[in-house]
Amino acid sequence: MIELSPLAIAAITLSLQVASVAMIASLPVAIATAWILSRSRWPGLWLLNALVHLPLILPPVVTGYLLLLGFGRNGPVGRLLEPLGITFAFQWTGAALAAAVMGFPLMVRAIRLAIEAVDPKLEEAAATLGAGPVNVFCTITLPLIAPGILAGAIMGFAKAMGEFGATITFVSNIPGRTQTLPSAIYSALQIPGAEQQVVVLCAISVTLAIGAVFLSEWLTRRIARRIGGAL
Amino acid sequence: MIELSPLAIAAITLSLQVASVAMIASLPVAIATAWILSRSRWPGLWLLNALVHLPLILPPVVTGYLLLLGFGRNGPVGRLLEPLGITFAFQWTGAALAAAVMGFPLMVRAIRLAIEAVDPKLEEAAATLGAGPVNVFCTITLPLIAPGILAGAIMGFAKAMGEFGATITFVSNIPGRTQTLPSAIYSALQIPGAEQQVVVLCAISVTLAIGAVFLSEWLTRRIARRIGGAL
Amino acid sequence: MIDIRLHHPLSGFDLDVSLQAGPGITALYGPSGSGKTTLVNAVAGLLRPRAGRISAGSDLLFDAATGVDQPPHRRNIGYVFQEPRLFPHLNVRANLNYGAKRAHKAAAGPAFDDVVDMLGIAPLLARPTGALSGGERARVSIGRALLSKPRLLLMDEPLAALDPARRAEILPFLERLRDAGLPVIYVSHALPEVTRLADTIALIDTGKLVAAGPAHHILSDPTLAQRLGGAQAGAVLRVTHGGVDDDGLTRLHLGGQSLFLPQSSPDMGHDLRIRIQASDVILSRNRPEGLSALNILTATVTQVQPGDAGRVFVQLTLPQGQILLARITARSAAILQLRSGTPCHAIVKAVAMDRADLSRS
Amino acid sequence: MIDIRLHHPLSGFDLDVSLQAGPGITALYGPSGSGKTTLVNAVAGLLRPRAGRISAGSDLLFDAATGVDQPPHRRNIGYVFQEPRLFPHLNVRANLNYGAKRAHKAAAGPAFDDVVDMLGIAPLLARPTGALSGGERARVSIGRALLSKPRLLLMDEPLAALDPARRAEILPFLERLRDAGLPVIYVSHALPEVTRLADTIALIDTGKLVAAGPAHHILSDPTLAQRLGGAQAGAVLRVTHGGVDDDGLTRLHLGGQSLFLPQSSPDMGHDLRIRIQASDVILSRNRPEGLSALNILTATVTQVQPGDAGRVFVQLTLPQGQILLARITARSAAILQLRSGTPCHAIVKAVAMDRADLSRS
C-alpha cells in the first residue's frame, strides 16, 4: 500500500465534504431553476437561461475570478454576507460554492430534460383530484423526475470532485482548509518527477467519484423498476 | 467599437471551429454510448460507464496530460494514427479532441436520460410493424430523443467553448493554431492590467455560446411542438 | 345544475354547445370525434374555451367575458378520463387514495372498501400500476375519481374496456351515487348503458348539440331513433313495483297492465323505469295465445316512421299515455295495416328485459 | 394454423393455455384480467413465456425447449394493441405507412385508400397524432396494423372505443380480410362482435382455457351460454341466400324453411351464417298467426338448461339438425310444458336480426 501523507488525507476528506455540500445545497436551487426554465413563460427567462449556462461557457479561471469579485471579502455580496457570519473567501465553503456554481448547469440541464419528459396528462389528472400546482409538483412531478434528479446530482458531484480552476482562483489552495484533491493533483503535476503521486491521487479521486456514480446507477435502477412496475 | 487584434479574431474563429467539430464529431459516438449504457447488459458495462465519467471527475489538466501521453506524437495512439495522416498533437484537431473528450460525459448523460424516458411500448409497436432494432432506433427512438440530443449537443458545444485546462495541456497555446478563446483569455490574464481585453474576449465567448444555446432552445421547442401536436 | 355554454375551435369544425345538465345522470352521446371529450375537458378546467360560461349551481367556474377561470384543483370535479392516466410511481392503493386524501373531510362520498369491492380490485391494491391489465387500469381509474368525493362526476367512456359482467356490477353503484345526489356527465357509445343510466340525454355531432332533453323523451322520439343506433333504440316506461311472484318473476305495474321481469328484484321504491328495446317488441292485431312471451300490452299506434333498409319505427301510445317504440319490417307493417290510430298488441319477451334495464327514476 | 402452447406465471395465477387458431377468425373471450393480452403478447413475440411452443403453419416462432425465439419484427404479425400506441412524432399518414413501407413487396394486403375510407380517417391524414380524439386514435392504430400486410393479425379489443356506426363499417372489412385468407386472433368483450366474426371461439378465465371450438358449437352450448353473458348468448345457423324480395327483405333458406332479413343483402355466396340471439327467440306450441314477426321456425326441444334468476336456456333442434338457442322465463317453460322431445315453433323477429348478424362462413 502507498502511504498517504496527512495532507493528502485532508484533501480527500475536504474534497468529499465540498462535493457533497455543493451537490446537496445546489440541488433544490437546480430543481427550482429547471422547473422555472421548463414550465414558466416570462420576459426575463432568457437571461436566467443564459446565466445558468455561464459557468459552462467561461473558462473556469474566469468564473473563479468573478466569484472572487462578487463573493470575496471586498466583493458586494461578500461584504453583505460577512455580518451574518457567512464568509466564502479562503474557506472550504468557498470551495463548495465554486464547485456548486461549476456543476450547476449540468444539474439544471439533466433535471430540466426530465421535467420536460413528464406527461402533463398525469399532472392534469392530479389537479382534477384536488392537488394544487405545488402539491402536484411534489407528489407527481418530483417522484417521476427522480432519475433526472439523480443524474443531475451525480454529474454535480463528479464535477465537484474534479473542479479545479474556479476553486483555486476563488479560495486559493490552503492545505487542510481549501486544498481539494484536484488542487493537490495540480500541485503534484508542477513538480518534475512527481507523476507517481499524481497517479495515486487521481486513482483515489476516480475511485470515490465512480463509487458515487455506481450508487446513483443503482438507485436509478431501483426507481425505474418501481415506476416501470414490471415483475 | 473595440478593435480586435488579428490574433483575437483567429482565436474566435478557431474556437467556433473547434467547438463545432468537437460537438458534431462526438455526437454519434455519444448517442451510441448512451444507447449501450441504457439498453444493453454485459459485464464490461460498468467500465465503460466509469470511463465516460472520467473527464468530469479528473482535473482537466490531468485529462490533457493523459491525452498528451496517448495521442501525442510519441503516444501509442498518436503513433498509430500518424501514418494515416491523422495528427492531433499541437493541431486544432487536438483542441477539438480535447473539447470533445471534456464534453463527452455531459452529452452522454443528457442523451441517456432521454433514451430512458422513451416508452418501450412504442418501440415494441414498431417492431411488430416489421422494424428491426436498428431501424426502430433510427425511426422511433432517435426522433423521440431529439430534445435530449439537442440538449447534449448544446452542453457539448458550450463546454467546448469554455474548455481550457485540457486543451492548453494537450496542444499548448499556439496563436493562430491552437489558441482558442479560453487560451487567449488565459494569455490576457497573464498581463497585469489587461482586464479590459479579458472582458472583451469573455463577452465574445459568452455571446457566441449563448447564441448557440438559444438556437437549440428554439429547435427544441419546435420539435416539442411537433411531437406534442397540440394546436 | 351544471350550466355549460361554450364555443371552441377544433381542427375541422367548431365546438359550439349550450347544455344544462343534472341533477341525475346526463349522457353525452355522439360519434367518434364529435367533441365529447373536448366538452368534458372544458368543464373540468383542463381546456380553456375560446368563449363561453360554465357554472355549477351558484358557483361560476368559467366565464370568458369576465375572465373568471377556476383552476381544476379548485373545481372539485371528479374526472374519469378516456384513458386511465394512473400515476406510475404509486401502487394501486396510493392511486385510489390520491384524491381521497385531498377531499374535504366533510364531503360525502362512497367508502373505500365499497368502491374496491364493487370494482373487484381488492387483490390488486398492493400492485404497481405497470402490472395491470387494460380493464384493471380502467377500474382503478374509476375508483380513484369516485373516492375524491367530487360534487360533479365526469366519466368519459368509463366502461369501454370492461366485460359485460363487470359493467353489470358497476352500473348499479353509479345509480346509487346518482340517487345520493351526485350529478354525473356520462360520455358513452353504448346505448344500453345510456338508456339505462341517463336522466338526461344530449346528442352531439360534429361539435353541435343535435338534441337534448329528458331521457324518455329522446329515447321514444322515432325521428332520433336512427341516430341513436337503430338496432339499440328503445323507449323507457315508468312503472311501479308490484311484488315478486313465487317463481321469482318480478311484477311491474303499468297503469292497469302488468309486465314481468325474469329476476326477483327487491322493491326498489315506487317509481321505476324500464327500458324496452324497439327491436324486442313484436306487434299483433289479435291478442296472441300460447306464447312463451309473458308480456302483452294493449296500445294504439300513434306514428309510423320509416327507418333504414326496409324497417320502420312504430310509436305506440299505451292507455295511460306512455310511449313505446317498436321496430318492425315494412312488410309486417303493411301486412298488419298499421297506421296512426290502429289498436294493437305489443308482445315483449320477459327475458329480453334484464334487471339491467330496470332502474329507479 | 397457429399453434399456441404456453405457460407463464402472472401475478396471482399462471397463464396456461393450449390453443389452435385459424384459419379464419379466432375470438378470445374472457373477463378482465384473465390473461388475453398476455397470450396475444406472447404470440407477437413481445413476451417470452416461461415455457411452451408457438408456431404459425410450418414456421416455428417460439420454443422454450430448443431456445427458438423469433424477434417480433421477423414474425410478420400485425398487432392492434389494446391502447393505440401511435408514434407521437409522426403524423397520421406516416403512422399508417410505417408498417406498409416495411412489408414484403410481394405480400398481399388491403390498399391504403380502402383502409382510410373504411376507417373514415381521410380528413385526419395530415394531423399530428396528438390532436386526435380517443376513437380516432383507435382507428389509426387499426389502419396501421392492417397496412403492414401481416400473415396473422392480432386485435386486442380494437373496437372498444368506437360507436356502433363505426363498428358496423369496420366489421365487414375484417370479414373480407378473413375471406382473403388472413387469420385473425380477436380479443373482445363484446359478444355481438364475437358471434358475428368468430369462426373459432376460445373462452379464457384466470389464465385457463375454459372451452374452445367452432363458433357454432360454443355459441349453441347451453352450458356455456351463461358464461358468455346470458343476455347476449345465441346460436349461429348456417343458411343459403335465397334472393331479395321486392320490398327489400332478404330471404334466407334453412333446409325447407325460410328466414327474412330486413335488409337487401347482395348474394354473398351460398354458405352464410346468421346469429340468432337466444333472448330474441319466442317459443309457441301452436303456430301463431297475425304477428309482426315474419320468421317462424318449426323445431324440437332437445335440452332445457336452467339459467340464472328464473330464466332457462332451451336448446332446439331444427329438422335439418341445426341447433337454435332460446332464452325464456322458467314460468313460460312450465306453462308451455317444454321438455326434451317437445315439438314447438320458434318465433324470431326479422328486425332483431341485423345484417351485422349475417356473415359468410
Place this chain on the structure above:
Amino acid sequence: AQAQPLIFAAASLKTALDQAAQQWATTHPPVTISYAGSSQLARQITAGAPADLFISASPQWMDAVDQSGMVTPGSRVNLLGNRLVLIGNGNSTNAATSSIASSLQPVMDGTAFLAMALVDSVPAGQYGKEALTHLGLWDQVASQVAQADNVRAALALVALNEAPLGITYATDAKAEPRVHEIATFPADSHRPIIYPMAALDGGNDPRAAADFAAYLQTPPAQAIFTQQGFTLHPDP
C-alpha cells in the same frame, strides 16, 4: 504560419517577451510564441512538441527537458533573472522602508492572508517558502498562506485586497498598479531566480529560432527586459 519558428515560453514572461517579439518582427519574419505554465510546456516538449526554443521560468523544468535529450547541446543559457519581493495592496509609498518581519505581523497574527504561488510546486512559491524559512518566519505564516496556481493569480489576490500581502517577482509588482513593493527578499535567502533558455531539436525552423534567441541577448531586447524589472545574466 507553419514555417514560423515556434517559441515555448513561461506565461509570466508574456508582457516582456511580446514587446521584444514585436520589435524583432519589424525587421525579421515574426515568431510564434505559445505561453503556458513551465511544467505544461516541458511535458509537451518531451511529448514531441514542434517547438524551436524553450524559455522556462525555472531551471528545474529546463533540467527535465535537458534530461530527455531534446535540448540542442550547448544552446542552454541563463537568459534572465528576477528579484523576489513582498508586496502590499494599494500604491502607498511610505511603507517602502518597513522590514519583512514587521510587515508580516498581521499574517502571523492570523488576521490577514499572504498570497503566494503554490509553495511546493510553482517556482515563485518555492523561492518564497525558501526565503521565509531562511528568515525563520515560515512556520508562523504557513497556515495563513493562500496559494494560487501561478504567481499572476497571487498578484491578483493582492490587487483585489483579498490578501493584503503577497510574495511575487519584482516584475509582477511593477506591472500591477494596484500593488506596491514593500521589500525585496535578500538574494541569499533563496536559490537564485533564473529563466533559462535553450534551443530544441524538435522544431521546424532552428535557424530563425537561433537568430531570435541571439536577438533576445542583444542590448535592445535586454532594455525591454530591464524595463519590466528583470535582471540580466544571472549567476547560476
